[in-house]
Amino acid sequence: MIDHVIDQLPAYAVGALDSEDRGAVDAHLITCDVCRLELDSLNETASALSLSLDIAEPPADLKTRILTEARELKVAGMEHVRPVRASAPDPLPIVPQQPSLIQRNRVLSLSFVAGFAVVLFVAGLTIGNLMSPTTSPQLRYDQLVAAAVASGEHVVALRPVSGGSATTQMSLAWSSTSASLILGPSNAPPRSDVYQLWFIRGKQKPVSIGVFSPDRSRARSLSLPASPTGYELAAMTVEPGPSGTPQPTTSPFLLSRIANS
Amino acid sequence: MNAPLPRTPCFRPPPAWLPGSHTAVLDDRAYDSELAARLGRGDESALEALYDRYGGLGFTLAVRILNDRLLAEDVVQECFLSIWRSASGFDPGRSSFRSWFVTVVRNRCFDKLRGRAAQPKIAAEVEVADRPGADDVPGTVAQTFTAERVRSALAGLPPEQRETLELAYYGGLSHSEIADRMGVPLGTVKGRIRMAMGKLREWLSGLDQEDRA
Numbered sequence: 001m002i003d004h005v006i007d008q009l010p011a012y013a014v015g016a017l018d019s020e021d022r023g024a025v026d027a028h029l030i031t032c033d034v035c036r037l038e039l040d041s042l043n044e045t046a047s048a049l050s051l052s053l054d055i056a057e058p059p060a061d062l063k064t065r066i067l068t069e070a071r072e073l074k075v076a077g078m079e080h081v082r083p084v085r086a087s088a089p090d091p092l093p094i095v096p097q098q099p100s101l102i103q104r105n106r107v108l109s110l111s112f113v114a115g116f117a118v119v120l121f122v123a124g125l126t127i128g129n130l131m132s133p134t135t136s137p138q139l140r141y142d143q144l145v146a147a148a149v150a151s152g153e154h155v156v157a158l159r160p161v162s163g164g165s166a167t168t169q170m171s172l173a174w175s176s177t178s179a180s181l182i183l184g185p186s187n188a189p190p191r192s193d194v195y196q197l198w199f200i201r202g203k204q205k206p207v208s209i210g211v212f213s214p215d216r217s218r219a220r221s222l223s224l225p226a227s228p229t230g231y232e233l234a235a236m237t238v239e240p241g242p243s244g245t246p247q248p249t250t251s252p253f254l255l256s257r258i259a260n261s
Numbered sequence: 262m263n264a265p266l267p268r269t270p271c272f273r274p275p276p277a278w279l280p281g282s283h284t285a286v287l288d289d290r291a292y293d294s295e296l297a298a299r300l301g302r303g304d305e306s307a308l309e310a311l312y313d314r315y316g317g318l319g320f321t322l323a324v325r326i327l328n329d330r331l332l333a334e335d336v337v338q339e340c341f342l343s344i345w346r347s348a349s350g351f352d353p354g355r356s357s358f359r360s361w362f363v364t365v366v367r368n369r370c371f372d373k374l375r376g377r378a379a380q381p382k383i384a385a386e387v388e389v390a391d392r393p394g395a396d397d398v399p400g401t402v403a404q405t406f407t408a409e410r411v412r413s414a415l416a417g418l419p420p421e422q423r424e425t426l427e428l429a430y431y432g433g434l435s436h437s438e439i440a441d442r443m444g445v446p447l448g449t450v451k452g453r454i455r456m457a458m459g460k461l462r463e464w465l466s467g468l469d470q471e472d473r474a
Contacts, residue, residue, distance in 0.1 A: 010458035011451060015367075016429035016436050040355050045462040047360035049430050050322040050367075052411040058320040059334060063312050066338050070308055070345045187343070190372045238372065250375075253368075 004028075004035050013042035014049075019249045026161070027200055027233055030257050137185035141169055141219035144182045148173035155182075156228075158236055158254035170236065170254060172228055179224040181212075188213050194241040197224075198248060199231035199258075206235065211244040228258045293358035297351050300344065308345055315359060316341070319366040326370040326431055336369045371433045414464040422457040425450055 005025045011017045012025050029036050148155050153173045160168075169184030181197060189195055194213055198206035209226055228234060235252035239245045293314070299307035319340060323333035340362070344351075351361045415423055421443075428434045428442060436454075440447045 007455065010455045011429070011436060013458065014426060014429040014454065015371075015433060016439065016450075016454055018435045018437055036355075042458060042462065043356055043364065044360045045458055045465060046430065047357075047363040048411050048461070048465055049415075049426070050318060050325075050363050051408050052415055053321045053325055053408070055317045055408075056321040056324055058316055058337060062320070062334055062337065063309070063316060066312060066316075066341045067305065067309060069338070069342055070305060073342070073345065074303055074305070190375060193372075193375065238375070240375075 004032065006035060006038055009035060009039050009042050013039060013046040015251075019247065022251050023200075023206060023235075023248050024203065026235065026252055026255060027203075030233060030255065137217060137219045141182065141184035144219060144221055145171050145173070148180075148182065151175075154228075156234070156256050156258055158234060158256045161252055161255050168236075168254060172224075172234055172256075172258070173221075174224075174227050174229065176229075179227045181222045181224055182219070183212075183222065184219050185217065189238045189241075192241045193238050194244055196237050196239040196244040196248070198235045198237065198252075199226065199228055200233040200235060201231045206248055207231075208244060208246070211239065211241070213241075231258050234258055290353070290357045294353035297344075297353065297358050301347075308341065311344075311358070311362075312341060315362050318359075319362065322363060322366050323370050326367065326433070327373060332373055333370075336366060336373060340365050340369055367430075374433065410465070414461050417464065418457050418460060422453045422460075425453040426457045429454060 005012075005028045008017060008021060008025055012022065017025060025035075029039065145155060145157075148171075153175045155171055155173045158170045158172065168186040170186070171182045173180050173182055194211040196211045197209040199209055200206045207226075209224055210222075212222060234256050235248070236254035237248045237250045237252050239249060293311070296307045296311050296314075300311065316337060319337045320333055323336040324330055327333050327336070344362075344365070351358060418426070425439055425443070428439045434442065436447055436450050440450045443450070
């Protein structure tokens with residue numbers, strides 16, 4: 001019998017759930033159409049709250065600024081419809097390694113540390129930067145994903161959670177021997193915050209995999225210290241930098257079911 | 262730049278098109294969805310149209326949460342540009358564009374607040390527009406009607422339920438933080454939010470059905 005989270009959804013819709021409850025609801029929503037439909041309805045109600053405000057006039061030049069910058073982005077080649085490639089390019093060599101941008105989370109649970117201690121301390125979280133100076137970040141991201149697919153790795157795109165903005169492109173790629181996080185050109189988190197990746201299994205607490213900051217100007221691949229194998233979900237949250245937090249304190253903005261786990 | 266957008270025949274006319282009408286759903290989901298789709302194809306006029314329809318709403322909400330007009334401008338600009346870069350987070354099958362956009366703005370506001378470690382907001386002072394969203398007259402009329410009905414629905418809530426809801430929605434406070442702030446048990450806060458949201462949904466939904474009748 002499915003344990004629905006209907007009672008918690010009104011609070012979820014207005015952002016009132018505490019972080020632990022929110023994580024559980026996020027995980028449940030991935031697989032439950034009943035609760036997701038209920039949440040969609042409640043989100044409409046919650047968003048209506050803002051309509052009760054007396055509408056303030058934005059500055060007259062705000063619209064011009066937005067349209068001008070949008071035009072510049074378009075001219076700069078930030079295409080909206082990306083070409084579909086008929087075939088994947090040749091697999092790209094993973095170029096090791098430069099000093100870690102992902103920092104090992106110091107507050108991992110003992111059980112998690114025991115499970116992955118060797119990998120963490122020997123390999124660490126390192127970066128394979130495959131960025132070519134002549135390739136656009138978006139194209140490079142597509143190439144990295146295609147290369148992972150072509151080499152037979154499992155590849156799962158992290159999807160924006162409902163209501164989130166889709167300014168960040170990330171995919172997990174893993175095989176029986178390695179795992180990586182492929183980053184597209186993505187907005188950096190606010191100021192001193194970092195992005196933190198979590199793997200989740202059942203109703204257990206999310207396991208922190210690491211923290212990092214993306215880069216709008218390039219795509220790259222980050223080696224992970226743990227494989228998604230055996231987990232059900234992957235989630236990305238924004239957490240205080242530089243080391244993240246032991247458990248999520250914000251709602252995931254990217255979330256995906258891990259296939260073939 | 263301000264040329265009227267072509268409307269495809271499959272869309273019914275924007276509701277509340279005629280001032281004084283109290284008919285219809287007050288935002289046209291199909292029209293917004295079409296605009297969002299055109300946005301995804303890089304159509305600048307769709308971005309402009311969506312700004313005309315929701316720029317004022319986004320700015321108002323951001324000022325209410327942030328209590329800072331300059332920061333609110335940044336938020337609105339960032340939200341529209343992030344949508345311009347990629348509108349793929351919007352799923353018209355799951356929500357209206359308005360609902361999605363409001364959520365995007367709200368999330369971005371709380372990101373900003375976390376960034377500057379600001380305190381939860383007290384009511385912000387905003388300059389109220391004489392003619393909100395003036396470039397989109399039908400949308401403006403619709404917003405006015407919608408605002409009135411939401412205000413009526415909110416006014417029908419017991420004050421403690423309304424306050425609890427606003428602390429969560431505008432203040433970004435969690436259940437336990439609200440309980441501390443109001444000096445009431447956690448279960449009371451949970452119950453108030455559940456009841457308030459249930460009533461609002463029922464009332465707003467009922468009004469929509471009356472409009473359609």
